[in-house]
Amino acid sequence: MQFEYKVEGGDFTQAGHASSQIKKSLKQLGVDSSVIKRVVVALYEAEVNIVAHAYRGVIYADIESTGIKLTLEDEGPGIPDVEQAMRKGFSTASHAVREMGFGAGMGLPNISENADNLSIETVVGKGTTLRIEIKF
């Protein structure tokens, strides 16, 4: 089952919409609550990353009986050093973004901790695609 959500860069008031919707669907499907929690945390972080860093993006969620595959494609600056971004506490978020309580680092490591599989494709100056897989 496919879901698709558009995300606008800088629109923090809408950040979390996709994760809330996916959460609702997973609950209705009777997926174990600890798994749902991991999905929601990973997706929310990834969603906020697009809002905080990219210009715009699309989230695709594919729910199957064995698990969920999330693909987050954004048009944005890309990640110059993925290894560094995976380190806890590292953040390139602007001051304004941090003021709002977002961008304290932790984004990518937190996603990785909650995902069964995570892959990052990024092109500096073009954008980033995140693929997150979580098994039920």
Added chain:
Amino acid sequence: MKSRQTTYNRALEIVEDICIGCSHCMKVCPTEALRVSAGKAGIHADWCIDCGECYRVCPTRAIRVMDDDFKQIFNYKYRVLLVPSVFFAQFKDSIPRETIYNIIGELGFTEVCAVEQSVDTLVGEINEYLKTCEKPAISSFCPAVIRLIQVRFPSLVDNIMKLLPPIEITAQYYKRRFEQSGVDEGEYGIFYLTPCIAKIAAVKSPVGGYTSPITGVINMDFFFNKVYLAYKQRVPITTSIIINGELSSIGVLFPSTGGESSNINGRTLAIDGMKNVIDFLELLENEEIPDVDFLEIRACDESCAGGILSHRNRFLTAESLRKYSTKVPEAHNLIDEYKRTCSAVVHMDKIEPRSMVKYDKDIELAIKKMESARRLKTILPGIDCGACGAPSCEALAEDIVRDQANVNSCIFLRTIFEKRGEISLEDTIKIMEDIWGKERFDKSEE
């Protein structure tokens, strides 16, 4: 169809003869557990959390509280009534508490005790508990919130504090007192005067494998009428009653919003009102609210002052509580004894989530059904009018894929089918009659 249906924990019943199928209850149910069919409200008991929102809005009182029969109190020689602060706040401040106590005695109780007497010890125990528990701890005070979490926010069940609420501790205290003075178990009854539907459910079927020392529950709305009538009629007082009214200001304010969180260490928040509670729990579940230590969460707006069985305006009730709290000291003289003899810490089993099976237990089938429901939702009008007998277009779509409703139930789609000549006028009338009852469409000319 049965003439009565009960809610999940049997705190409420719908009496079909009185129900007019107005759908008010259906619109307010926080778990969308109600539908209208054949002109009557019907309940999905599995989805019900016994919160009482439906009871609050029922215009014909077809939804009734399944309280215990008042006469049962006379099966006991010693009849204790545990009275919450909000009960006194139902009366004008000019009516002295003494008068109310005496009337309660005249109505048959031998002893009256303040529910929130145990709050002072509880506060200490919560602060102790917070030192080691998973954060944020969600207060176990409001049973409607506990049940809402079990059904709609299962991932948060482990955050619910495993400590007893004040009413249970106070009941424990008086039970122990009877035991210590050698009174036989069959000779005393401990009754709880409740402003809350969910508390009735909590006493009848507590969560966490705990057995309550409370013998029975008395509906506060019903009992207020009895007391106020006796007051108005100036019923002569011929009996005496033992009064255990000791309360601290903390205790008096505990059932009002912020009355709990303001006594707890660390970063605390107080949330009240069903809609606010749901919004907040959504955020909490998404882990969007970090670094909170304690959450006071109450289903009713203005907490127990706005309790389902509290008839007085919630703001006036809350004001009365505040006023009374200034008249009592910060501590009362039973605190030490409570500390010595009672505890909110009990061995409790894990509170289990109660999942709402929306589509199917088999995930493969559930996904298929959910996809059908999503497709249906795109053709439904999205105005949530309720004319189909379901609370929202989404709920109707779900009902259709579960074979519990028909696509023709939608008045918009039916109009389209009629326009296309695919459905006859007779059939559309029949569908409306099936949902809303025949009588509604049979207005004989007067």
